Amino acid sequence: MNAPAKPEIATVINESGIEVKPLYTSEDVEKSGGYQQVGLPGEYPFTRGIHRLMYRKQPWTMRQYAGFGNPRESNQRFKYLIANGQTGLNVAFDLPTQIGLDSDDPLASGEIGRVGMSIDTLRDFEIAFDGIDLDQITVSLTINGAAAILIAMYLAMAEKRGYDVKRLRGTAQNDILKEFIGRGTWIFPVEPSIRLVGDTIEYCAQHAPKYSPVSVCGYHIRESGATPAQEMAYAFCIARAYADEVIRRGLSIDEFAGRLSYNFNIFGNIFEQVSKFRAGRSLWARIMKEEYGAEKPGSMWLRMIAAGGGGGLTFEQPELNIVRGAYYALISALSGTQTMALCSYDEAYTIPTEYSARISLRTMQILSDEMGLAETVDPLAGSYYVETMTNQMRDKMVEIMAETDAQGGIVKLVSEGVIQAKVSAQAYRMHRDIESGAFPKVGVNRYRNEQDDEHPVEFHAYREEDARLQIDSLNKVRAERDGDAVARCLAQVGSDARAGANVMPAIVAAVKAYASVGEITERLVQVYGRYREPIRF
Amino acid sequence: MTQQHIRVLLAKPGLDGHDQGAKIVVRAMMDAGFEVIYTGLRQTPEAVARIALEEDVDVIALSSMAGSHLPFCGKLKPLLEANGLGDKLWLIGGNLPAQDHAALRALGFKGIFPSGSRLDAITDFIRAHVGSAS
Numbered sequence: 131m132n133a134p135a136k137p138e139i140a141t142v143i144n145e146s147g148i149e150v151k152p153l154y155t156s157e158d159v160e161k162s163g164g165y166q167q168v169g170l171p172g173e174y175p176f177t178r179g180i181h182r183l184m185y186r187k188q189p190w191t192m193r194q195y196a197g198f199g200n201p202r203e204s205n206q207r208f209k210y211l212i213a214n215g216q217t218g219l220n221v222a223f224d225l226p227t228q229i230g231l232d233s234d235d236p237l238a239s240g241e242i243g244r245v246g247m248s249i250d251t252l253r254d255f256e257i258a259f260d261g262i263d264l265d266q267i268t269v270s271l272t273i274n275g276a277a278a279i280l281i282a283m284y285l286a287m288a289e290k291r292g293y294d295v296k297r298l299r300g301t302a303q304n305d306i307l308k309e310f311i312g313r314g315t316w317i318f319p320v321e322p323s324i325r326l327v328g329d330t331i332e333y334c335a336q337h338a339p340k341y342s343p344v345s346v347c348g349y350h351i352r353e354s355g356a357t358p359a360q361e362m363a364y365a366f367c368i369a370r371a372y373a374d375e376v377i378r379r380g381l382s383i384d385e386f387a388g389r390l391s392y393n394f395n396i397f398g399n400i401f402e403q404v405s406k407f408r409a410g411r412s413l414w415a416r417i418m419k420e421e422y423g424a425e426k427p428g429s430m431w432l433r434m435i436a437a438g439g440g441g442g443l444t445f446e447q448p449e450l451n452i453v454r455g456a457y458y459a460l461i462s463a464l465s466g467t468q469t470m471a472l473c474s475y476d477e478a479y480t481i482p483t484e485y486s487a488r489i490s491l492r493t494m495q496i497l498s499d500e501m502g503l504a505e506t507v508d509p510l511a512g513s514y515y516v517e518t519m520t521n522q523m524r525d526k527m528v529e530i531m532a533e534t535d536a537q538g539g540i541v542k543l544v545s546e547g548v549i550q551a552k553v554s555a556q557a558y559r560m561h562r563d564i565e566s567g568a569f570p571k572v573g574v575n576r577y578r579n580e581q582d583d584e585h586p587v588e589f590h591a592y593r594e595e596d597a598r599l600q601i602d603s604l605n606k607v608r609a610e611r612d613g614d615a616v617a618r619c620l621a622q623v624g625s626d627a628r629a630g631a632n633v634m635p636a637i638v639a640a641v642k643a644y645a646s647v648g649e650i651t652e653r654l655v656q657v658y659g660r661y662r663e664p665i666r667f
Numbered sequence: 668m669t670q671q672h673i674r675v676l677l678a679k680p681g682l683d684g685h686d687q688g689a690k691i692v693v694r695a696m697m698d699a700g701f702e703v704i705y706t707g708l709r710q711t712p713e714a715v716a717r718i719a720l721e722e723d724v725d726v727i728a729l730s731s732m733a734g735s736h737l738p739f740c741g742k743l744k745p746l747l748e749a750n751g752l753g754d755k756l757w758l759i760g761g762n763l764p765a766q767d768h769a770a771l772r773a774l775g776f777k778g779i780f781p782s783g784s785r786l787d788a789i790t791d792f793i794r795a796h797v798g799s800a801s
Contacts, residue, residue, distance in 0.1 A: 561691050
């Protein structure tokens with residue numbers, strides 16, 4: 131009704147800056163580089179998937195983001211999700227935990243358990259995962275600034291329960307460079323932050339070789355305003371920075387690259403997104419093989435969670451987000467991801483309820499069980515459009531990576547706030563384009579129902595009582611633990627950090643002695659200092 | 668007072684790291700010709716009051732996404748008043764449930780801009796209220 135009139139044929143440019151034609155033929159594929167990178171799934175360069183049979187053998191893991199309040203409540207929510215058929219856990223932490231504050235820190239006041247689970251000591255982890263079989267469920271910890279400590283706690287908790295840490299699987303997000311671009315849970319300055327990521331990768335390679343210590347996130351860079359091509363290109367630049375840090379310590383690429391994984395976003399144009407994933411898989415394989423000399427296929431695999439889509443959801447007519455979510459899940463399935471998660475329809479304005487989180491889970495189950503998405507590998511392969519776009523997206527990513535390197539590299543650009551300024555300028559332009567209607571958004575700048583715009587924005591009620599219980603529990607642990615042992619362990623963390631040694635063994639010892647997240651963080655801050663955010667527009 | 672002299676402090680209160688919206692609003696205010704002081708993340712109520720005083724701003728704006736707006740604003744109000752900033756224009760935007768708007772108004776926040784508000788609505792509101800109010 132109020133859709134804008136279209137001219138006969140307008141030029142269409144996708145978000146990544148590539149022109150979209152009204153028709154593609156084999157000639158377009160040839161002109162863009164041909165079919166030589168297509169290959170077969172399970173074979174280099176893995177454009178079509180990292181495994182030969184993909185979902186036919188094992189459907190994607192479904193892992194909704196969850197966790198709130200105290201560890202006991204989170205434990206109940208985890209068990210609920212598992213009972214409903216979820217096959218992995220994606221754990222949310224509250225902000226104090228994420229930035230290394232104990233619950234009794236004055237800065238934590240009003241934030242305890244608000245956006246995720248509150249963790250102070252190993253005791254909280256023991257409660258949160260009580261009764262959950264860590265061999266049956268893969269656990270992903272959404273933790274970055276304080277990742278070294280939380281990984282240590284997870285490994286210590288598993289060991290205490292009798293699991294063989296050498297065989298333990300799981301993932302930590304632990305991608306600090308993207309926290310400086312978006313999401314913002316940094317603690318230490320850039321250089322020591324990268325060193326800490328290196329420490330966790332090195333430690334896991336030696337002690338917990340099945341554990342994935344880093345999930346490099348294009349996701350949040352995209353949420354901060356990056357295009358799909360930039361999302362993947364910047365993520366690869368960041369992954370290279372971590373790989374370089376670990377190689378500098380004498381490890382070979384094949385000793386750790388097989389445990390690196392990725393987290394990418396799925397909102398936007400279906401064909402651009404699917405092409406992004408196909409292109410990214412072959413580009414990463416090439417980088418690992420040709421630039422880093424990787425020999426093991428596993429080192430070349432772009433293992434990933436393709437998830438979320440929060441940036442595409444709207445406040446207006448929020449029930450339309452259920453429909454958007456279904457298309458995003460379709461993109462994820464067509465992308466050949468290993469793991470999938472969906473933002474729930476109410477996520478634009480609140481932490482999802484059990485009801486909305488179940489709709490997301492069922493959306494993914496409908497795709498795998500009803501719609502045939504798990505039956506055939508890479509079903510869009512051979513499409514003139516998708517193959518052309520895959521070639522063009524790959525070229526675009528190579529171009530962005532080269533440009534980043536030419537400007538001094540991702541670490542320098544992030545340290546100086548250059549990438550942050552660039553993506554936030556893009557986010558601003560996109561916001562203006564949505565406001566003006568230049569970028570179509572159904573229910574927002576067209577087909578708007580003013581009378582439907584009232585919707586409840588709600589947060590989980592914040593309960594001071596829960597915060598007090600968490601602080602009581604921390605005080606109890608402090609009273610019961612061996613104070614001398616804790617002091618010795620914390621001193622060791624400080625001296626190892628000062629000496630430039632890998633701090634993970636000392637952190638693992640400290641968490642086993644029930645040293646808290648805040649105490650360990652404070653020791654590291656004494657050596658590393660705190661990050662100061664560059665303000666740049 | 669002419670509009671190019673409107674000085675705005677835009678602060679990110681508390682521990683929340685979602686700054687995409689705040690940075691968009693900063694750019695919109697700059698495009699509108701305001702001078703904007705953006706604090707970056709993790710500001711305490713004390714820091715917001717101190718910077719507002721030091722920078723001699725006309726407008727004190729907060730961007731809150733993670734739900735801790737009421738406790739934060741409750742602590743900020745007496746600090747702003749104690750620093751003689753009670754007559755400045757106080758605004759807040761972000762993830763703000765409708766049932767909290769009255770409480771925010773009662774705390775002295777004249778402009779409330781929940782996510783989804785138009786950028787021009789924010790800058791127009793500032794133009795309309797700065798100068799006439801002070």
